Amino acid sequence: MTTDYQQAREALGVRLRELRMSARDGRLTGARLALLLGWSQPKISKLENGKQTATPEDLQAWADATGHPDAYGELLARLKGFESHIRSWRRRLAAGHQPVQQAIAAEYERSAVVHGFESVTVPGILQTADYARSVFTRYAELQRSPRDTEDAVRARLRRQELLYDGTKRFNILIGETALRALICPPAVLAAQLDRLAGLVGLDTVALGIIPLTASLKIPPTGGFWIHDDRLVMVETWHAELWIDDADPIALYLRTWRTLRESAVHGADAHRLIADARRTVLPL
Structure with missing residues (x-):
């Protein structure tokens, strides 16, 4: 995995964390977000720390669950930006x-x-x-x-x-x-x-x-x-x-x-x- 790719994945993780911390109904813990999404807590951690590549479906679910549905377009653009290089x-x-x-x-x-x-x-x-x-x-x-x-x-x-x-x-x-x-x-x-x-x-x-x-x-x-x-x-x-x-x-x-x-x-x-x-x- 290239450095540029990993840096882009980590940057996406930072953005996901920002959305979780600024959830519309108040700050969400990783455990609470995992419960809302029906995911494991390690998945939340891996996505936020750039250890796992999100799917478009993951990003849509994250944006909706944190009360930021309008952020989906931005998140998807980030994903496509670095996945266009490593497929x-x-x-x-x-x-x-x-x-x-x-x-x-x-x-x-x-x-x-x-x-x-x-x-x-x-x-x-x-x-x-x-x-x-x-x-x-x-x-x-x-x-x-x-x-x-x-x-x-x-x-x-x-x-x-x-x-x-x-x-x-x-x-x-x-x-x-x-x-x-x-x-x-x-x-x-x-x-x-x-x-x-x-x-x-x-x-x-x-x-x-x-x-x-x-x-x-x-x-x-x-x-x-x-x-x-x-x-x-x-x-x-x-x-x-x-x-x-x-x-x-x-x-x-x-x-x-x-x-x-x-x-x-x-x-x-x-x-x-x-x-x-x-x-x-x-x-």
């Missing part, structure tokens, strides 16, 4: 993977230039249906989210139509590990590598692969995606970060450019893909 997978996947894919696709449609990096998996924008199906199935098991695999696959594949839009540019770096990681059956990975080979040379896609033997100026970490100069998306195990501050965006772009110095393109990238395919599933 819990638990909440985002509550309705399955398809809505998440549709939200991501909307950002791709808005973007003219996309810079992306993935170290150990083939990026979603380049995945075959079978590869995507394996990924969605495994993540649904991990996150215990609704199984809407086929809808999610269709949504992901529709996004790939943007690869053929001449007004867009995709600058994508992949670690060689992604060419060999068996997160799917070997035959599926072989077909995925054929797909990648076919994208080398596409005029809207600059596909670079960082060889395992490359000299690296910085150690690569998790993947990230930069949309123009307005947004960076970073996936972690617990959440998806949406970063729209200028300085961090500039840092991610510098990181991408530094990683690119270790990548190979064109014929050399094609050779790495072919070598990996022969290893995964010999012809």
